Amino acid sequence: MPTYEFICEKCHKPFTLLISISEYEKKKFRCPKCKSLKVKQQVSAFQTVTSKKS
Numbered sequence: 577m578p579t580y581e582f583i584c585e586k587c588h589k590p591f592t593l594l595i596s597i598s599e600y601e602k603k604k605f606r607c608p609k610c611k612s613l614k615v616k617q618q619v620s621a622f623q624t625v626t627s628k629k630s
């Protein structure tokens with residue numbers, strides 16, 4: 577299952593959720609801290625390596 581990073585717009589806490597595709601398509605994510613639905617998905621910073629072309 578892929579993980580998605582979110583940040584809560586209410587308590588401003590970043591959190592990570594394990595979401596299946598079917599869950600993800602429902603687009604209902606909840607902050608685990610304050611249970612707010614006002615969460616924003618973070619763009620995961622994958623491949624932030626400095627690609628050394630040697």
Ligand SMILES: [Zn+2]
Pocket residue numbers: 584585586587588589607608609610611612
């Ligand atoms: Zn929250």
